[in-house]
Amino acid sequence: MKSSKILAVAWENLTQRKLRASLTTLGVVIGIAAIIGLAALGEGFRLEIRERIQQGFELNVLIVIPGSFTAALRPPFIPQEVNSVRNVTGVALVAPLITLPQVKIYNETNQRINAFTVGAVNFSEMTQMVGERFIPIEGEIPGEDENDTIVLGYRACFLNETTRLARVGDNVTVLQINVSKTLRVAAILGKGGTPGITNFDNWAFIPTKTAVQLMEGEEAYNLILVKVSDIEQSEQVANDIENVFENPYAISVLVPIAFVRQVDRILAIVQLFLMAIASISLLVAGIGIMNIMTVSVMERTREIGILKAIGAKSRTVLAMFLSEAVLVGMVGGLIGILTGYGLSFVLSYGLSNFIQPQQQDTAFQSPGVQQSMAIRPVFSLEWTIIAFIFAVIVCIIFGLYPARKASKLNPVDALRYE
């Protein structure tokens, strides 16, 4: 018997029992819709989170620190060490940075300026390193030889939307223990948005030379920012940088892309877990198919006997019943995929509405930046195909037993069956 004809006959058999066939299919539809819906939503959720994390990092900028976050295991980096880092293959740019946590800044009316960290940098290096985050909204970033200048982060300068502590051109006083210096405010940086390591909203920046004078000591850097020429090579470059130092374990290299990848991996696992739960409903649908088909085989015992008596092979009977299961899987899969995407849009709309009002009050909220978590479901061709194949396979697996039962019927017994 031609396979096209077998399929046609199977389709006919299904459509002749419309209610039964559609209820069986409904099981598959629900299962696939759940899988697709969660996959689309989960993918959207994952992308959203990844994007948010990326906003807090420059993905191509590695951060080298002496020791770890919790302990300085060695003294700060000396200029020669910075130069060795500069020479590592794959390093495009290096910007060393001195942090001066004890420095206090006062404005002209002797108000304390709200900078958590004062960083001493080479301004032109910083501009090249993190250009998008180092854009002044007022004033200009000072040039190489403009010492005794200061650049304020947005939050360091503004107490709130209306109250500001300094303007470009003001003279502020910086105080490091006993040494004090008067610096001119050269620029105020724009809002950084998402919190993260390279968010400078609460920073203030001064030229390296000024810092050296303040500290009355040698140049020694607490941080080295390293721009890699190829993000994909980040881990390799980080490894090479570690090996530049005599004791590689005493320093740490922060690789933002690795962190992002890790989070991404965790979210992918969560997504998979959700889909595994959704798959249970497909399993239930499969058992429904098995149930209905077993009943159907019993009802059609005589018909099977007749077909066999007039020369249908066991294989043909098997194919006929299996085709019915496959058709249920294909139709259910297709409808389920469409329903699933529909469902994911409805869910994402509901979830976004649920998340938005709660987010308004979070401390990290930076004004002007689109902060609401609008999860957009992501259509993935890959998942669509996988879900479709999964539906068909589940139907085949659960249809196999009743179909085999039908094909194994002894024609004489089947003909006698009342």
Add this chain to the structure above:
Amino acid sequence: MEAILNVQSVKKSYRMGKILVPALREVSFDVSEGEFLTIFGPSGSGKSTLLHLIGCLDRPDAGEILIEGVNVLKLSDEKLAELRLKKIGFVFQFFNLLPRLSALRNVELPLIIAGISEREAREKAKEIVTLMGLEARMNHRPSELSGGEQQRVAMARALINNPKIVLADEPTGNLDTKTGWEIVQLMKKLNQEKKQTFIVVTHDPHIAETADRIVYLKDGLIEAVKEAPRGNSQ
């Protein structure tokens, strides 16, 4: 004439609960090509069992069945299905038509199973349905047909693959005498015109006697074989 079918020492028992009931004790006979043979016996004599064995629907416990010299017991189930499809036509007492299909689609079924194109199958089916005098009824479902019409549809289905052997299991058992007789006459006519071999199981002596040869079966054994009681073979 050459034997198209040899039945040699065939035995078959059925299990009824825990008891093994012998249906055929030991049966041997030959059938020549083009012969019209009836197997006659009371109910329970094993005649339907014998017909099922000849029709390759079941396998005997012992003995051999040769169709055109081929030992069918050595064939796989799939090969047996093919044999049923190509060489054997079946007519049953209860017609055994598929209730959901029209008469025409019932008739074309063996061709569809054989993998012949739908158009060709439809054409052939129409031809043979017309031959059976059912052209006006061919789009009706079995439930809309009379018993005689249903049996003629079943005959058309049995004959559409042009089988060498046509097996009929009490083909008149569910029909009134007149219709039954018409069916038998139709079989006789086809037997003579197409030289197909007919083996008809019946418990009606009147019908049994229309045959070239009658095999009398009782309690699973052949009691007697009688040749052309009315000189039926011309």
